[in-house]
Each structure stands twice: as C-alpha cells, then as structure tokens.
Amino acid sequence: MVCPIVLYLGIPLTYAWRCIMRDGRTPAMKSRGLRVVDEFGAPPSALRAFVRVALLPVSVLLCFWYPFTRRERLTVHDVVSKTYLIRDTSVSRND
DSSP states (O other), X not given: OOOHHIIIIIHHHHHHHHXXXXXXXXXXXXXXXXXXXXXXXXXXXHHHHHHHHHHHHXXXXXXXXXXXXXXXXXXXXXXXXXXXXXXXXXXXXXX
16 A cells, blocks of 8 residues: 555655656646746756755745745745746746
8 A cells, every 4th residue: 555645745746846857847837937947047957856846845834934034035945956936938828
C-alpha cells in the first residue's frame, strides 16, 4: 500500500516539477500570465525546479510571513532555488 503522503504531495509536486522544468510554468500559471525563471531569464534547470517544488510545502506551511520581511518579496523556495516568478507578457492569457 502506498503511503497517503506520497499520493497527496508526491503526485502533484511531481506534476508541478515537470511543468516548471519544461516550460517554466504550470497550466494555472499560464492562465494567469506567470512564469518561473532563473537569474538569467531562462526556465529553471531540472535541479532548480526540483528544489523549488520540494520546498514549496515548507514555504507555505512554515514561512508564509517570509516574503513580507524581504524587499524583493521572494518566498523561501524561490530564494533557495534562485528562481523568480515574473509576469509573462509574451503570451496572451487566452492561449
């Protein structure tokens, strides 16, 4: 039997990792015109995308206050993975 935590966290996080690694965004991010990039403006590498997605639950559960204490407004998972969430003006929201 598969541990429930694997089902509840593992499958969605794997999906998000693959989407961010491939396109720099998930379908929901695409619909809002958002994209994840590294410091060079490119989609994050597999390792950066993995670190970002792996730390997402920690960032949400334990450090929800952290972006409000930083001038750049970066979350913990963005600081550690050295990624940025930007507004993608190159695509229409209706794509």
